[in-house]
Amino acid sequence: MPSETLDVIDRHESAVRSYVRAFPEVFTTAKGHVMRGESGREYIDFFAGAGALNYGHNDDGMKRALLDYIASDGVTHSLDMATTAKGRFLERFHEVILAPRGLDHRVLFPGPTGTNAVETALKLARKVTGREKIVSFTNGFHGMTLGSLSVTGNGFKRGGAGLPLDNAVFMPFDDFMGDGFDGLSYLEHMLSNGGSGLDLPAGVIVETVQGEGGINAASFDWLKRLSDLCARWDLPLILDDIQAGCGRTGTFFSFEPAGIKPDIICLSKSLSGYGLPMSVVLVRPDMDVFGPGEHNGTFRGNAPAFITATEALRFWTDDTLSRAVEKKGAIIEAALTEMAERHPELKPQVRGRGLMRGLALHVKGVAEAVCAEAFRNGVIMETSGPDSEVAKLLPSLTIPEEALRQGLEVMAQAVDTAAAQQAKGASQAA
């Protein structure tokens, strides 16, 4: 039975629409790790809003707070006027997140999306230094507006700009070239050599685990060395923790285990906890140099998101969630390793950390086939990487172990099926 809604979308929505093509279902409700379709069918969500739903769909605590706030006619839209909602968030965020981690960063509300945050961070770094170039890394993904796109590696996305993208210099991310190539030595050599063509940059932007770029996890050592390099050259380090932050890798900030304190930190996606648009830029106090209104944005005071974001902080008052992420991450790793071992012909590679995981399959089209087959069998998962070569797992951090194992089982079968199809296709082509 063809869906009327899909038909409406097909007729009226722009051709740029994407996930609706991969997931031809009309979703109605969702709870925790489960999304429900029009027909009543339930799906295990290994996608979690591309990392925006770390606490699952429609968490009851946040839902209650949100309903109460709305019901009481709390201010919904406030730009950067003072509201009790914002005041409480700021206070609590400082108390639960910043202070315990020894961070005295100021909180800048740049508009409610990740790319708003990245654009603001780039502007700030340029204003602070009076310089222009930003060092970014291969397969980095930072957003789709012009400034963020300039520091994003993906060629297809870059092509959408219709402009030469400037003022970014790409350096090899950890392990980009494989063994024996030390990208940070290369970067430092470029900085040291007065004839290298690398003008002293305004800053460096990096993700600790590249989500869109293929679930590439930088080693803690690499991150520490990068941070040291930035300090040595007086380059503001911008940590884009939009996808990997908010607990996705186990700690609130993904960079904590590396022992670094970035100068500027971008958070969004799961920050509101409930999937509501919200974003902040955390700024080292001496870099908080914008004048009043020098950056702004209509939805920078999205109060409902402040309400759920404040409620979401309850997950960070102890280490229960962190330990759960660690445990479930290990379960995934084991499962992926098993899949990889069963299918060496797919040139597999197990990637990621925490609950940001991926199975890279270096045979064209196979990762996409895996995700398609998994969806047919009730698991929502997507690919990432420059060639869509990675089957990506971003389940909510709160997913029950049983559901996680069940989803992994579906995925394992999907890999088997895709491998069989691939073998058949290859033999037919021969």
Added chain:
Amino acid sequence: MPSETLDVIDRHESAVRSYVRAFPEVFTTAKGHVMRGESGREYIDFFAGAGALNYGHNDDGMKRALLDYIASDGVTHSLDMATTAKGRFLERFHEVILAPRGLDHRVLFPGPTGTNAVETALKLARKVTGREKIVSFTNGFHGMTLGSLSVTGNGFKRGGAGLPLDNAVFMPFDDFMGDGFDGLSYLEHMLSNGGSGLDLPAGVIVETVQGEGGINAASFDWLKRLSDLCARWDLPLILDDIQAGCGRTGTFFSFEPAGIKPDIICLSKSLSGYGLPMSVVLVRPDMDVFGPGEHNGTFRGNAPAFITATEALRFWTDDTLSRAVEKKGAIIEAALTEMAERHPELKPQVRGRGLMRGLALHVKGVAEAVCAEAFRNGVIMETSGPDSEVAKLLPSLTIPEEALRQGLEVMAQAVDTAAAQQAKGASQAA
């Protein structure tokens, strides 16, 4: 009694914060045209979320729909997966807004903010044409991310980029130079003359009434001529209706009375109706050229906003609201004219149309003094214009006439007070 919340904000929020400085109050709840402070004090809102709250705060119809949706665990965050919430919005928006106006534009969800929409429109125009330059207009305001900022006129905002802003060419907006100067003839002459240095542009971006730029309303004739010029030169016309659209000037789209059909239309601010982040780009079908995912954004499927946006369309099934806007607009115009006539020494100018109005006062600092005094007396209003020289009025479209008149009375007294202070200051300086 100093507010603890203001103190928290002062300690933890970035120095970029702005409105909290002009309005030193902590807002808790809001309804219709009224905002309520911590202390219980009520304010008449002539600011309306900088145009994001055309239907007032927390409209009961939308509130009910929103509460129901949340309570029923409707999908909150969906990227561009299909949801019933999105399907209904698309269908209804087509039915109530597009079809009756003879528009067959496709709806692109670019991310939930205005600047997401503008960036996407610019990318699209560049991709469609294979060209780079965008013609923008003096005092245009289109957003704070790099692409949007490039086409924004305000020098203070531009300075925040820390980069030379390129690929934009500014032309004089209607009446920028005053009588006898026809900016469109100038633009056409630049286009016609092969040596003018104006490379054939990728498009033209314009607001019909410049909100941030000083409440400058283009004449319908000017807009029609601009549209014809774009057609003649095959330049996509991007109508940024983010602030002036959604009924602010009386019709749903601000450009309707000019009898034009822009190729690309940006909507945001009041689109969700409830102050929730939402934005669309409406694209002429033959310009809908992005491939799947060539532009994207985490919060492009903010379902709660789809719910309220669908409900907000109830205002557009007949012309009741339009007629109310017209009537209230006339009330404001009369009041501003009276203020202007009472104070020729302030070099006043009455500006705007619909419920997007302003009183320009060409004596340094006076418009700011007016707004400050109005706030002290319980009316929230802000300045706009390159020198903050315009006291701006953006009340909700649904404000009762009585409240409107009451607010205008406060404003009139504020003008008197500011004029007296100014006279005193001037005489002391002499």
Added chain:
Amino acid sequence: MPSETLDVIDRHESAVRSYVRAFPEVFTTAKGHVMRGESGREYIDFFAGAGALNYGHNDDGMKRALLDYIASDGVTHSLDMATTAKGRFLERFHEVILAPRGLDHRVLFPGPTGTNAVETALKLARKVTGREKIVSFTNGFHGMTLGSLSVTGNGFKRGGAGLPLDNAVFMPFDDFMGDGFDGLSYLEHMLSNGGSGLDLPAGVIVETVQGEGGINAASFDWLKRLSDLCARWDLPLILDDIQAGCGRTGTFFSFEPAGIKPDIICLSKSLSGYGLPMSVVLVRPDMDVFGPGEHNGTFRGNAPAFITATEALRFWTDDTLSRAVEKKGAIIEAALTEMAERHPELKPQVRGRGLMRGLALHVKGVAEAVCAEAFRNGVIMETSGPDSEVAKLLPSLTIPEEALRQGLEVMAQAVDTAAAQQAKGASQAA
């Protein structure tokens, strides 16, 4: 008889070659105002190396000095080492040109071509101000390298860059729009208005008479007002006197009658006097801010050109040449006026001043036909303007009156012929 040389050129030289197509002759020798072809045919030169041969071909005084210098093994190539040749030029140039005109500019040798000079001037203005944008004017022509091309108006030339050309803002040159439009008021309004999108520029570059742009002569009043505007806004004024300077309009610098003192002056073309590559940038002492070698160029010390340039200064020790230019300019003006009056159907316009003159014919293709016909009858002349709509006259300043009149007679007949062809073509098309 087909020329072997033309055949060689056709086979081996790039398709970019241009004048050889308009003038299908192989030139062997030249003297004064006469060029001689392979076949022995002589041509009156109304082109003068596009303004590089103001003193005619192979002036005897310079020739003697040049032969002596070469014969005596004077240093030929010297970068910016000290040579007696350079020392003498600097001393004499100061004595004859700069000092009498109250200029204390320093002489920068940027490389021997006009575009080297313009690029250097732009770099300098940007370094001095710390700003980026350069205001240029419609139909300005400043060179073909990336920086110079950015401030050049011609669309065909700009297209050759293969890049969006940035950091230039084009303003209307004097009389660009015709009566009633005051371009400088527009520029000043753009500068004054904080929302105009015109970032405070690094400088303004202008020609007094646009040679390539169509022989558009700015009024002295306009130049004075531009100079005052630059002073008011602290914008370095770069006077590109490459084509109009060195006496072409009667005075050594073309801007003298306007009573202005530009901050930075570019000279080239006729500077060496003999057609040898040479160029200087004259810099107000406080703007002479480059460090040693911050700009350089292999041929910045082309000593043979210094020798002839020094000799060429003999023309400027009294006003004989200036008066001759004035007189011959009047002869041309009278002749062009007569041609114009005889052919109103060609929509003619007489342009220029001094010996930089043109007859604009606003009927497509006619100016080119005039030049082609003139060449067939022994006069070398070229078109200019964005649509090649101007038949341009740049005879050497030293051309005898008789030869001038003879050439003008040929041109007048060429206009008659082209007009007749045009009329015939038009009647056939009807």
Added chain:
Amino acid sequence: MPSETLDVIDRHESAVRSYVRAFPEVFTTAKGHVMRGESGREYIDFFAGAGALNYGHNDDGMKRALLDYIASDGVTHSLDMATTAKGRFLERFHEVILAPRGLDHRVLFPGPTGTNAVETALKLARKVTGREKIVSFTNGFHGMTLGSLSVTGNGFKRGGAGLPLDNAVFMPFDDFMGDGFDGLSYLEHMLSNGGSGLDLPAGVIVETVQGEGGINAASFDWLKRLSDLCARWDLPLILDDIQAGCGRTGTFFSFEPAGIKPDIICLSKSLSGYGLPMSVVLVRPDMDVFGPGEHNGTFRGNAPAFITATEALRFWTDDTLSRAVEKKGAIIEAALTEMAERHPELKPQVRGRGLMRGLALHVKGVAEAVCAEAFRNGVIMETSGPDSEVAKLLPSLTIPEEALRQGLEVMAQAVDTAAAQQAKGASQAA
């Protein structure tokens, strides 16, 4: 006795002047490898006009041809009109240089300087491909106008632009990082990986031996692999042979021993043979895509240079010069090696090939001290490299062996002296 000429230069020439500071002498005449100062003192020239005087100063054969041409009133300045001088050069250049090397490139005259050639090559590559980015290499030097400067590595020079330099991507030149780092694998990996941020470039520009960058000679294998990579990715390879070409390394083109055929070749400096400004871009016929006049330049037809350039081709009708370069190169190498061995404390490195040689001394200031001391003792030589750390030897190719050995002896003593001063300075500092 202070020189009047030096005083004149000091008073009137821009502060940007550079070599006059290193060589405080006023040069009058020059012949072969010898320059003569005002006072009659003679210097051995190991600088050769930064590579513009490969055949020595004022070669008698060229001098005679030049005097004859001038004396006979041959056309001096011709833009791109046909002249016998140009025809003969084109024919002979094809016959002696291009045809024997299997090159069918067309000859484009871009203006008479190296940077004119590079700018034109970049424009052409961009037009041919419709792309924008140019891959350049660390320590590459290509010129001082905006386009060329963008692909030049030197930070001090880049800083002079006063603009962010764009559309260039720097890759490590051969041996930039030392052992174990394969820069071309890195480049290929960047090209292959769709997320690397390296947009498919418009071309690659490279020198075979980096003159200004520190006499870094690429291996033939590296050049061959680079050429193959360009072919594989369809990237036009631009070989900037301005300093290393015209026999400087032994063969006419410096890339000949690598067995490659670049798509676009830039020549200048020694092309005219006599130090006169001249430059060509050699273009693969299918890349010869400019329309007539799409690039131009006033001095692109500098006929005296065509005369001497044609005469200079006599050196290339057999391999006498090539063999002499080889022999003399070996003499220099031996001498430098000896100096290096004598002074390990200066961290010496012997670099270069043919007659393009350098002694890198990795102790701050020593290379400059060597050159200063050599000059005091009658040898003109300069430093290169990002930190002026290389004492550079560019004697004319025709220098007699005896003079070469004499100059090397002076240099060797200068190294001893500088080493002694350095040791003394270091011990005093300790």
